[in-house]
């Protein structure tokens with residue numbers, strides 16, 4: 408079931424066209440991730456959908472509901488992770504949850520949320536004494552308290568250490584299991600790859616592509632990179648390189664001393680041919696790996712830009 412439809416959204420701030428023409432649809436239960444470099448227009452897109460920033464053009468529909476006619480009904484359907492500055496240093500997680508719960512007609516139980524975001528042990532600590540990761544988890548808890556159908560998380564893991572990021576990933580997957588729809592922005596490619604049902608790459612206010620992470624990666628993986636090294640001196644690598652050059656599936660080989668990097672359309676056939684040869688010659692292959700393509704490769708391919716966190 409389609410829960411959100413965004414059509415031809417546009418937004419400028421003075422001369423800056425933050426969002427040029429953005430359209431997409433999100434289905435119930437999806438983790439839909441918007442990725443893009445700094446200033447790509449992710450936050451502006453999210454804030455228009457959340458009703459915080461009015462679009463210059465375009466429309467936003469939550470099923471049959473739109474912001475002009477059904478603002479109150481939409482507010483009950485969505486949960487927005489508050490900026491950390493919207494929290495009160497002297498209140499505890501438990502008190503925050505009770506305060507935010509009072510804004511909604513229906514709530515999820517406080518204990519369940521504390522458990523989901525791993526804050527049960529810290530529920531009575533003042534927020535000023537919580538770590539960055541604990542505060543981020545509380546922000547997600549606050550986005551859940553009104554039992555929304557759709558949860559918006561704007562860069563929830565930025566600035567967290569790897570362990571805290573992974574804890575947040577678990578929480579996002581737990582929300583998905585509750586059949587919540589999650590719309591996420593992130594700077595982290597691995598995060599988008601791990602969590603998303605679909606990824607929307609946005610650059611300079613425009614959508615570059617939208618697809619499942621695997622499908623995006625598959626679109627690129629006509630070729631794979633096989634790496635191997637030999638135990639012997641360079642001769643084994645030099646002679647193997649000559650043999651591999653003859654194979655039509657191999658497009659390029661880089662050699663560095665006893666190491667080879669081979670770009671091939673058919674890694675299995677390439678390795679079989681190579682092993683026939685190395686066995687004949689009694690060369691000892693030391694290490695082999697086949698490099699998997701990542702969403703980062705996809706990003707570079709589509710935008711022509713290097714990815715940077």
Ligand SMILES: Nc1ncnc2c1ncn2[C@@H]1O[C@H](COP(=O)(O)OP(=O)(O)OP(=O)(O)O)[C@@H](O)[C@H]1O
Nearest residue numbers: 420423424425443444445446447448449450451452
């Ligand atoms: N209130 C504003 N006034 C002026 N310019 C703005 C405003 N909000 C955003 N912009 C500009 O619009 C563009 C898009 O910004 P936005 O914050 O949506 O990007 P983003 O993809 O979320 O970036 P980041 O990853 O750095 O948060 C940027 O050039 C930004 O400077």
